[in-house]
Amino acid sequence: MFLALRELRFARGRFALMGIVIALIAVLVVLLSGLSTGLVNDGVSGLKSMPATAFAFDEGTMTDNAFSRSLVDDEQLEYWAQAEGIESAEPMGVSIVNGTSDQGTQVDLTLFGVEPSGFLAPELSEGSGLGAPDGIVVSETARAAGLEVGSVVTLDRVGLDLTVVGFTAGQATFGHVDVAYLPIGTWRLIASNTATPGVPTEATVLAADYPYSSVVALRAAAGSSIDIEAGDDAAGTMTMLRTEAFNASPGYEAETLTLSMIQVFLYAICALVVGAFFTVWTIQRTHEIAVLRAVGASSGYLLRDGLAQAAMLLVGFTAIGVAAGVGLGAIMPEAMPFELEAAPVAFASLLTIALGLLGAAVAVLRIARVDPITALGGQR
Amino acid sequence: MTTHTVNTALTNTAPTSTPALEITDAVLELGDGDGRVRALDSVSLRVQPGEFVAVVGPSGSGKSSLLAIAGALGKPDSGSVRVHGTDLASLNRAAAARFRLRNIGFVFQSGNLIPALSAADQLRLVARLAGNRVVEPEALLAELGMAHRAGHRPGQLSGGERQRVGIARALVNNPSLLLVDEPTAALDRDRSQEVVAILAERAKRSAVAVVMVTHDRDVLGHCDRVLEMVDGQLSELSAAAMGSGTGQSSWNS
Numbered sequence: 001m002f003l004a005l006r007e008l009r010f011a012r013g014r015f016a017l018m019g020i021v022i023a024l025i026a027v028l029v030v031l032l033s034g035l036s037t038g039l040v041n042d043g044v045s046g047l048k049s050m051p052a053t054a055f056a057f058d059e060g061t062m063t064d065n066a067f068s069r070s071l072v073d074d075e076q077l078e079y080w081a082q083a084e085g086i087e088s089a090e091p092m093g094v095s096i097v098n099g100t101s102d103q104g105t106q107v108d109l110t111l112f113g114v115e116p117s118g119f120l121a122p123e124l125s126e127g128s129g130l131g132a133p134d135g136i137v138v139s140e141t142a143r144a145a146g147l148e149v150g151s152v153v154t155l156d157r158v159g160l161d162l163t164v165v166g167f168t169a170g171q172a173t174f175g176h177v178d179v180a181y182l183p184i185g186t187w188r189l190i191a192s193n194t195a196t197p198g199v200p201t202e203a204t205v206l207a208a209d210y211p212y213s214s215v216v217a218l219r220a221a222a223g224s225s226i227d228i229e230a231g232d233d234a235a236g237t238m239t240m241l242r243t244e245a246f247n248a249s250p251g252y253e254a255e256t257l258t259l260s261m262i263q264v265f266l267y268a269i270c271a272l273v274v275g276a277f278f279t280v281w282t283i284q285r286t287h288e289i290a291v292l293r294a295v296g297a298s299s300g301y302l303l304r305d306g307l308a309q310a311a312m313l314l315v316g317f318t319a320i321g322v323a324a325g326v327g328l329g330a331i332m333p334e335a336m337p338f339e340l341e342a343a344p345v346a347f348a349s350l351l352t353i354a355l356g357l358l359g360a361a362v363a364v365l366r367i368a369r370v371d372p373i374t375a376l377g378g379q380r
Numbered sequence: 381m382t383t384h385t386v387n388t389a390l391t392n393t394a395p396t397s398t399p400a401l402e403i404t405d406a407v408l409e410l411g412d413g414d415g416r417v418r419a420l421d422s423v424s425l426r427v428q429p430g431e432f433v434a435v436v437g438p439s440g441s442g443k444s445s446l447l448a449i450a451g452a453l454g455k456p457d458s459g460s461v462r463v464h465g466t467d468l469a470s471l472n473r474a475a476a477a478r479f480r481l482r483n484i485g486f487v488f489q490s491g492n493l494i495p496a497l498s499a500a501d502q503l504r505l506v507a508r509l510a511g512n513r514v515v516e517p518e519a520l521l522a523e524l525g526m527a528h529r530a531g532h533r534p535g536q537l538s539g540g541e542r543q544r545v546g547i548a549r550a551l552v553n554n555p556s557l558l559l560v561d562e563p564t565a566a567l568d569r570d571r572s573q574e575v576v577a578i579l580a581e582r583a584k585r586s587a588v589a590v591v592m593v594t595h596d597r598d599v600l601g602h603c604d605r606v607l608e609m610v611d612g613q614l615s616e617l618s619a620a621a622m623g624s625g626t627g628q629s630s631w632n633s
Binding site (some may be wrong): 002006007009011287288291293294295298301372373375376377 | 444447448451453454474477478479480481482484486488489492494495496497501504505506508509510533549561
């Protein structure tokens, strides 16, 4: 590192230029990571927080939008409830509705119809839980739309009045729309198209004879696994593990694939740009390297020195870029789904450094091919 | 300035000491096919510690090849090369590098210093490569009259100063053999004399054997022996031939 450090200082202009490019790449990597996390949370945080192991969809449901497209009946539910390795199986209704709050603002909600006392019932940060047929528990993020405990939301067209009784702990959104949990009975009333305007009551809910739900949410018994294939064959369902089921939420795959592609390109650009820089740098130093090798420096020493130099440059400027990216993230507009989490940011920074080093390593390997004999004579 | 006694004998007269460099019947061919050239044609050379030998000759006559095989940078096709008793043929690439580091000093054209390093750091790097981290390069630089420039980078030094630093760098690990490649190529006449005088003085003082390849006949007066390389063959140059090129007394400088 003796030589590496002094060269960094000596050619600081050139290294700074390269460093700025690395830092800018790191800024982009951080912003994309934040955007990616934010979009994913916006898309499926409602699912992420659910303690379900898997979801059984009706057979043949298309994967995108499967949650709102699928319809399973009570027989399928019953089958899964009896299946081996299942601790519990509960119906879950999913539909996206438009409504108007009593303050007159328009709100879009993803209705999650669940058993009020089942395992899908939401964790609360405020208010009381599900129970009353007209009570809904909405995502923390719905406060932005002006909802409070006690607010009444009237569903468009149906005219059904629902009252906010509580808020979930943390963000619960699905398909970029705030989630409103409500009792499965009320969901069935809405889905059956028999609801009448006004406040739903126990009686109207019971009157709606609608033995369906969107999916069956499954929870595996501790320590046992579910035989998904056999269960699907018997029940006529298509079961996806919870994380697989993210793909069944609207736009999830399109968003994550797009962002992943941009990120992959950024990493490739990082490797190539750093590789190109160190190739030129190593070629510039060819004569100097020949002299050092003639004097007796081992290739190992020179390679280590070159790699250490690349590592210092990459680590230093990636750190600067990440810091700048995190700073920028703090001033992102509300409307942008942007969320920084330590793990993905750390992963993205390490990957930037690793791929930069890979590019540099390919370039620095040229050192091993420099013939010390070229130090003699006048050739430069 | 010092006046040197000149050893005119072809074979050196100190049979008890191990020669610093001993090349016997070295043959080296370069290139391939029709372009094949005999760069060294049965070259033999023996240099004793403290002896300053110059090799002159036209470009492409094999001078650089001679330095390469003497400096463990390449191996002859046949014949042997021994540096301070070690047969260089027995060394693989890595061992040759280690051997060069500790036993052979190189002085290149125009110094060939590392642009990023100050004069003192040039010496420190080479010392560190040999595992010596505590070296005080200032003392050696001072001996070569470069103490006041220890903190300067090559770009801030004149040609003569660079060459002095190059000599100091070559000496930092106390080699037994100093190989010098056209040290005066980029220097004016006065600086050339100074630099070669330094080499001559170091040879005597540190008992290091110096082999210098040069085009510059003006500086030969400092050398104990002058050899001429023509078409890969090495021969002793007569005193008359040496004097004729310069028109000055070769033996006093």
